[in-house]
Amino acid sequence: MAMQLAGTRRTPRRWVMRAFTAFAAAVVGLAFLIPMWWSFVNSLRPGDETFSYLNPLSWQTFFTLTPTFENYAALFDTDLARAIGNSLFISLVTVIVGLAICATAAFGLAAFRFRGRGLMFSVIILSFLIPFDAIAIPLADMFRDWNLQNTFFGLILPGLGNGMAIFLLRTFFLAIPEELVEAARLDGLGWWGVFRRIYLPLSVPALIGAGLMLFLFQWQAYVWPLLMGTDRDHIVGPVALSNLQGQFAVDYGVLFAASMILILIPLAIILGFQRYFIQSVSTTGIK
Amino acid sequence: MTIQSTRAGARDTRARTGSPGPRARRPLRQHPALIALAFLAPALVALIVLRLAPAAVALWDSLFRTSLLGGTQFVGAGNYLDLATNPDFQNAVGVTLLFTILINPLQVATAFLLAVLYTRRAAGSKLWRSLVILPIAVPPAVSAVIWSVIYRPDGLANAFLDLFGIPAQPFLTSPQQSLASIMVLLSWIGVGYWMMFLIAGINDIPGSYYEAASLDGASGWRQLWTITFPLVRRPLAFVLVADTVSNLLVFAPVQILTKGGPEGSTNLLMYDIFTRAYTLGDLNTAQAEVVILVLITIAIVAVQFRLLKSED
Numbered sequence: 286m287a288m289q290l291a292g293t294r295r296t297p298r299r300w301v302m303r304a305f306t307a308f309a310a311a312v313v314g315l316a317f318l319i320p321m322w323w324s325f326v327n328s329l330r331p332g333d334e335t336f337s338y339l340n341p342l343s344w345q346t347f348f349t350l351t352p353t354f355e356n357y358a359a360l361f362d363t364d365l366a367r368a369i370g371n372s373l374f375i376s377l378v379t380v381i382v383g384l385a386i387c388a389t390a391a392f393g394l395a396a397f398r399f400r401g402r403g404l405m406f407s408v409i410i411l412s413f414l415i416p417f418d419a420i421a422i423p424l425a426d427m428f429r430d431w432n433l434q435n436t437f438f439g440l441i442l443p444g445l446g447n448g449m450a451i452f453l454l455r456t457f458f459l460a461i462p463e464e465l466v467e468a469a470r471l472d473g474l475g476w477w478g479v480f481r482r483i484y485l486p487l488s489v490p491a492l493i494g495a496g497l498m499l500f501l502f503q504w505q506a507y508v509w510p511l512l513m514g515t516d517r518d519h520i521v522g523p524v525a526l527s528n529l530q531g532q533f534a535v536d537y538g539v540l541f542a543a544s545m546i547l548i549l550i551p552l553a554i555i556l557g558f559q560r561y562f563i564q565s566v567s568t569t570g571i572k
Numbered sequence: 573m574t575i576q577s578t579r580a581g582a583r584d585t586r587a588r589t590g591s592p593g594p595r596a597r598r599p600l601r602q603h604p605a606l607i608a609l610a611f612l613a614p615a616l617v618a619l620i621v622l623r624l625a626p627a628a629v630a631l632w633d634s635l636f637r638t639s640l641l642g643g644t645q646f647v648g649a650g651n652y653l654d655l656a657t658n659p660d661f662q663n664a665v666g667v668t669l670l671f672t673i674l675i676n677p678l679q680v681a682t683a684f685l686l687a688v689l690y691t692r693r694a695a696g697s698k699l700w701r702s703l704v705i706l707p708i709a710v711p712p713a714v715s716a717v718i719w720s721v722i723y724r725p726d727g728l729a730n731a732f733l734d735l736f737g738i739p740a741q742p743f744l745t746s747p748q749q750s751l752a753s754i755m756v757l758l759s760w761i762g763v764g765y766w767m768m769f770l771i772a773g774i775n776d777i778p779g780s781y782y783e784a785a786s787l788d789g790a791s792g793w794r795q796l797w798t799i800t801f802p803l804v805r806r807p808l809a810f811v812l813v814a815d816t817v818s819n820l821l822v823f824a825p826v827q828i829l830t831k832g833g834p835e836g837s838t839n840l841l842m843y844d845i846f847t848r849a850y851t852l853g854d855l856n857t858a859q860a861e862v863v864i865l866v867l868i869t870i871a872i873v874a875v876q877f878r879l880l881k882s883e884d
Contacts, residue, residue, distance in 0.1 A: 306697075307697070310700040314703035315703065317764065320728075323722075340731060341731070342731050346728075390612045393608040408620065408624070415869070415870065416818075419821060420866065423630040443622050507824040508823050523711050523713035527717055547711060552709035
């Protein structure tokens with residue numbers, strides 16, 4: 286009897302709760318979308334109209350009936366197109382070379398048992414205890430002595446060895462059955478063959494996750510490219526964008542167009558590999 | 573699981589259960605150390621030269637002082653003592669401390685509440701959740717540039733305030749509001765990221781716990797505090813520590829938006845190091861500051877490892 290009463294009493298309340306939850310979920314989601322959406326709409330509007338529809342707010346603040354791609358076309362007249370191209374180049378090279386370096390290292394840690402493995406592992410752990418940005422200034426000083434400033438090599442190098450990526454790949458590699466390796470070895474496969482033919486094909490999700498990490502590290506980099514004192518030929522997207530922002534007369538349309546490209550490229554990559562991204566984040570994070 | 577436990581390194585951070593495997597003979601591994609080292613070498617060199625060496629260099633350089641005439645002189649803890657009495661550094665430490673104390677609990681609490689909200693069954697929940705996650709693709713420098721326009725006197729932020737009848741605010745140009753304004757733009761790109769960890773944690777909780785609690789008549793609020801909260805303590809602890817470290821290193825928004833001002837109100841430690849090294853040209857003292865920053869982060873991350881270990 287009492288249970289029944291509680292049940293009937295709860296049903297309308299549950300509906301109210303559900304509606305409230307849905308409402309709150311929508312409001313919060315939209316609030317997070319607004320800055321990006323507003324930037325997007327403004328990237329489709331001439332720069333001198335950026336502040337036209339703000340006082341007071343109206344539907345036109347967030348929509349435009351006459352979208353134009355002029356701003357995106359205008360990007361090519363500025364250093365920004367070059368800078369975004371540089372960012373892409375740096376990030377892609379980092380992913381390819383960095384994956385090779387990190388995957389071999391993870392294989393070395395996962396497939397062999399040897400004296401000193403613990404020490405090797407702690408070097409890798411220690412390297413991600415020290416955040417890169419914190420040591421960027423002494424490292425920039427070293428790179429200046431080695432004449433690496435204003436070179437793509439100098440921009441790419443710090444992104445290659447990534448302790449987190451090694452850690453992630455190692456975790457995956459550890460799950461590969463030892464029997465498989467031993468059978469392959471008995472069949473005469475060398476260690477390089479074991480790595481290439483067994484470990485790599487079995488760990489594609491982890492490789493994608495690690496690749497994403499390496500990519501985002503470079504794509505989001507700001508302190509390091511700034512310290513490397515990049516000239517016009519080596520400047521990267523975020524630095525070029527912030528230079529634009531600091532100018533006296535800013536074309537906001539172009540500024541938003543550049544921002545959107547710098548956001549949409551990683552966004553497309555993250556969304557495309559969403560599953561692997563979440564997997565990589567949770568493996569390195571919690572385990 | 574057996575494979576993992578037989579191979580687990582002694583220093584592994586994950587606690588391994590199960591006894592070591594019985595396999596003792598390994599005929600195929602005569603020189604594993606050399607082969608392994610060959611595979612490890614490129615990464616080890618990269619990490620040692622590009623991560624550990626700069627920290628060592630900073631420590632070493634921080635003990636010297638270079639005079640204008642070009643001479644270098646050993647001063648021991650001199651640079652550290654200088655820093656301790658330097659008003660700019662004292663201000664930077666104060667601002668960083670205030671920033672740390674405010675932003676981390678706020679971000680983690682928001683991420684937790686949003687994780688709870690978006691794991692409830694509701695219409696369109698997945699879609700709205702992805703809108704919160706979207707900004708994690710925004711590089712911090714780009715976020716700073718976008719918000720510099722939003723925060724303009726005639727920008728979007730004041731337009732929204734106007735909607736509620738609130739007079740226009742100065743945001744970045746006011747010493748009282750500048751730090752909070754930076755926190756908002758950082759949270760926009762940060763909260764969704766931390767929320768993902770907490771959503772994963774909440775989804776790991778068996779649904780039967782909630783069913784049992786419902787049968788016992790526990791309210792939703794009660795279930796949140798007695799089931800959800802204790803069971804996501806581990807991801808929560810991780811998120812809090814990782815968030816703290818990332819917020820200690822905030823640089824781009826300060827450099828792009830406020831240059832540490834107005835009146836030093838946003839002069840966070842990373843920016844103070846940057847100006848000391850390049851604007852003031854006092855590299856040795858800046859290195860001392862780098863050492864302090866690295867030590868603080870290592871201490872925090874060490875706490876993180878302990879937290880995760882003890883709860884395994």
